[in-house]
Amino acid sequence: IDGLTFDAGRLRQVNQRDSSDYEDMSITTVGVKNIRARQTTSDAFDFANLSYKWNDALTTGYGFGRLDDFYRQHYLSLNHLLPLGDGQSLKSDLRFARSTDEGGSNVDNKAFGAMFTYGFGGHAVGLGYQRMSGDTGFAYVNGSDAYLVNFVQISDFANREERSWQARY
Numbered sequence: 005i006d007g008l009t010f011d012a013g014r015l016r017q018v019n020q021r022d023s024s025d026y027e028d029m030s031i032t033t034v035g036v037k038n039i040r041a042r043q044t045t046s047d048a049f050d051f052a053n054l055s056y057k058w059n060d061a062l063t064t065g066y067g068f069g070r071l072d073d074f075y076r077q078h079y080l081s082l083n084h085l086l087p088l089g090d091g092q093s094l095k096s097d098l099r100f101a102r103s104t105d106e107g108g109s110n111v112d113n114k115a116f117g118a119m120f121t122y123g124f125g126g127h128a129v130g131l132g133y134q135r136m137s138g139d140t141g142f143a144y145v146n147g148s149d150a151y152l153v154n155f156v157q158i159s160d161f162a163n164r165e166e167r168s169w170q171a172r173y
Contacts, residue, residue, distance in 0.1 A: 012052040020147045030146045031074050031109065036163040037141035041074055041109040048072040049145055061085045067151075073108035075143045077101055079151060095121040099153060103143045112139040115162065117153035119170070132170035140164055 017026040028045035049072070055065035065081040079101035086094045097119040105111040114137045121130035134154040136142055142162035144150040154161040154168045161168040 007057040009055045009057075010053070013050075015049040015051075015145075016047055018145065018147055029071060031071060031111075032144050032146045032150075032160075037143075038164045039109060039111055039140045039143060043073060043108060046072045046074055055081075061087075070106065071143070071145060073106055075103050075109060075111040076106050077103045077143065091123075091125050093123045095119075095123065097121075097153060099151065101142070101151065103138075103140075109143075110140060111143045113142050113164075114138050115142045115152060119153040121172075128173070130170070130172040132172070134161055134166075134168045134170075136162055136164060136166045138164070141166065 015029070018029050019026050028047045029049055030045050031039060031041060033039060049069065051067065051069045053065065053067040055063055057063045061084055063083045067079045069077040079099065082096070082098045084096040086096075088094060099115070099117045101115040103111050103113040103115070115134070117132065117134040119130055119132035121128050132153045134152060141164045142150055142152060142160065149155060150160050150162060152160060152162055154170050
């Protein structure tokens with residue numbers, strides 16, 4: 005189908021950036037996530053992603069992820085690019101994720117993020133907002149990147165009940 009992209013897979017182990025071996029996966033515990041689990045590792049992460057490019061300006065998506073015995077996660081995304089003329093544009097990136105436990109943890113999180121970026125010539129200025137709600141912070145596989153607008157090198161800004169703003173050039 006024209007404009008449709010589908011990805012799916014199962015990951016069995018992870019190779020951390022500071023390691024030379026492969027190991028079972030674990031849930032991230034950095035920050036104040038308040039995530040508790042009965043076990044420490046899992047040997048299966050399943051995922052499926054659908055995205056549809058409606059036209060050159062609008063793309064929507066749905067994704068599902070599951071870290072066996074830890075959590076299930078559903079997420080929605082919307083990306084829109086509004087041309088403003090003379091090399092200018094306004095990009096909107098909206099994301100929502102719902103994470104729940106899978107019997108072996110207490111994961112309960114809703115994550116909302118929005119990033120608006122004004123582009124002009126070779127420059128861009130962005131403003132982002134991210135909010136966590138629920139009993140825990142945002143769950144993701146330790147050592148991976150979280151699908152959040154405010155996930156940056158210094159922090160994921162995904163702790164329990166955390167709100168964060170971001171200004172970016």
